[in-house]
Amino acid sequence: MSDHEHLEFRGKVIDLSPLSPDRARLIRLLGGAAIALFLFIFLATSVYQVEPDEVAVVQRFGAFDRTAEPGLHLRAPFGVETVTKVPVQRQLKMEFGFRTLSAGVQTSYAPASADTQAEALMLTGDLNVAVVEWIVQYRIKDPRAYLFHVRSVPDTLRDMSEAAMRGVVGDHSVDEVLTIGREAIASQAKDELQRLGDLYGVGIEIQQLVLQDVNPPDPVKPAFNEVNQAIQEKERAINEAWAEYNQVVPRAKGEAEQAVRAAEGYALERVNNAEGDAKRFDALYDEYKKAPEVTRKRIYLEAMAELMPKLGKKVIVDASAKGILSLLQLGGPEAAKGEKP
Amino acid sequence: MKPLLLFLAGLFALLLMAGSCYSVSETELVLVTQFGKPVEGVVDHPGLHVKLPFIQTVHRFDKRWLEFDGDPNEIPTKDKKYIWVDTYARWRIADPLRFFQAVGDERGGQSRLDDIVDGETRNAVASFDLIEVVRSTNRAFQITEELEGIGAAEAMAKVATGRPTIEKVILEKAAKITPQFGIELVDVRFKRLNYVESVQEKVFERMISERKRIAERSRSEGQGRAAEISGQKERDVLGISSTGYKSAQEVKGDADAKATAIYAKAYGRDPELYQFLKSMETLQASVDDKTWLVLSTDSDLWRFLKRGKGE
Secondary structure, eight states: OHHHHHHHHHHOOOOOSSSOHHHHHHHHHHHHHHHHHHHHHHHHHHEEEEOTTOEEEEEETTEEEEEEOSEEEEOOTTTTEEEEEEOSSSOEEEEESOOEEEOSTTOEEOOOOHHHHHHHEEEOTTSOEEEEEEEEEEEESOHHHHHHTBSSHHHHHHHHHHHHHHHHHTTSOHHIIIIITHHHHHHHHHHHHHHHHHHHTOOEEEEEEEEEEEEOOGGGHHHHHHHHHHHHHHHHHHHHHHHHHHHHHHHHHHHHHHHHHHHHHHHHHHHHHHHHHHHHHHHHHHHHHHSHHHHHHHHHHHHHHHHGGGOSEEEEEOTTOOSGGGGSOOSOHHHHHHHOO | OHHHHHHHHHHHHHHHHHHHEEEEOTTEEEEEEETTEEEEEEEOSOEEEEOOTTTEEEEEEEOSBEEEEOOOEEEEOTTOOEEEEEEEEEEEESOHHHHHHHTOSHHHHHHHHHHHHHHHHHHHHHTSOHHHHHOSSOOOOOOOGGGTTOSOGGGGSOOSSOHHHHHHHHHHHHHHHGGGGTEEEEEEEEEEEEEOHHHHHHHHHHHHHHHHHHHHHHHHHHHHHHHHHHHHHHHHHHHHHHHHHHHHHHHHHHHHHHHHHHHHHHHTTOHHHHHHHHHHHHHHHTOOTTOEEEEETTSTTTHHHHHSSOO
């Protein structure tokens, strides 16, 4: 032992002062660093910020202690209190049957995968198949329930949502799903989803459930389009028939009206003429009565005087000459003219 | 030597403290075992707890409702339709001790649930017709004019049980089995129902033929309606024009009658004079330059020509 000490003593010079200035500085430095580290960790684990759309849930040794509103807060450091921030004000959205890749002016969607297709394919109440895409918008209503009551709420919500939608669609015909029942289905599914959510206590408020594209399955689509076409054709045939009706019937009405008006004109004319004639006759008769024989002769002769110049050929035959008619060429005016130009 | 000892002592104290304290989260249930043997009850209130260090071990279980997503199963329904049935369930570890002993951990629990829920689902679905599994109520479908009378008869069949009840049957039966594994089952639901590939093809064919029928009917309805309108048009046109004719004739007839009465009244005073006047008039109207006139000297006009003197 003494041998060794001796050797050491011989080989080294030992500084007997408690700490050399170098070591003292090093220790001070280390100490300072340790205190800084301690302070840093202390601050890092005790100060936290809650964003405006969040609420922080503080747990002390795992037990729920309090919630904290937006702002800067303190908590017990070194993991004694842990903080979980829950975005209670944010509206969250979940898509079924499709996925948005990037939203914006020109929203792009992920190509249909087996997964999204399986989400959207469902049986309708008349045992047909429809492809239904929808979205669910929700808000975290109760952060405690959201965190502590059900594990992985988003997954649960997906399951619930699919079950609710299929339940409702299963009670509607494919035609209702595709056309007239859309709104009713969305609102029923929303109610059912909220009911399930409350049943499980997920702490979520369903704000909206909106049906997106609802289609018949691809192989059936052409047949559905054909129905639409046929309905168009039907409408067109009916419209064309009405067009023709409207073209013809008013004209017929007009023509009938015309005939009636013309008849009324005729009636007016007829009666007026008759009255006129009657008046004329009456007047004539009154005078005739005074000298019937003379008047009669006068009328006759006047008529003849007027008549004579209008006639073409005039043949005057003596009353005693018989059978002269057979000598006359009565082949008609034409033949007569040809013979005597 | 002294600072080192102090340091070691401090470390030991820290370890002792760490080993004897444990925290329980809001979401956890804790079971403490001593050399593998469970001690005390289940720790289910969250916060800081104390145990014996080193010799007691903490087993943590999730207290929350947990998800269970069954595998899709191909199941024939009672009416021999093959469908894929995909269920989900909500469950929780109700009795951690039993759960720990029977299945160990969550993964074990999930696989046990697989067996139970899938089995009960199979039993239930196989004992109902497809329509019972799909529909929930007997609500009547809203039918538009085009679709009236079209659709598979089986789809219109009345539902006696319905989807929610079948789900409840599965839940009740499965929930009877799970307590022996310390599991509480709250809800079993059909997540997805789909036809298997071959059946789906048949269904698509049926849908197509159904649509074709609707299209055909719609077209012929259109034609029928158009013909009806065309007939209506003819009827209306004939009706209108004949009514017009009728009233025109009536008006004319009335006028004729009136005129006749007027003439009769006037000419009745001297029918012979009327006849004479009318003859003169007619004579005027019925001759032109092509007419021949053959007159006897006997006639009233030429009487004077022959004799040169009046009678």
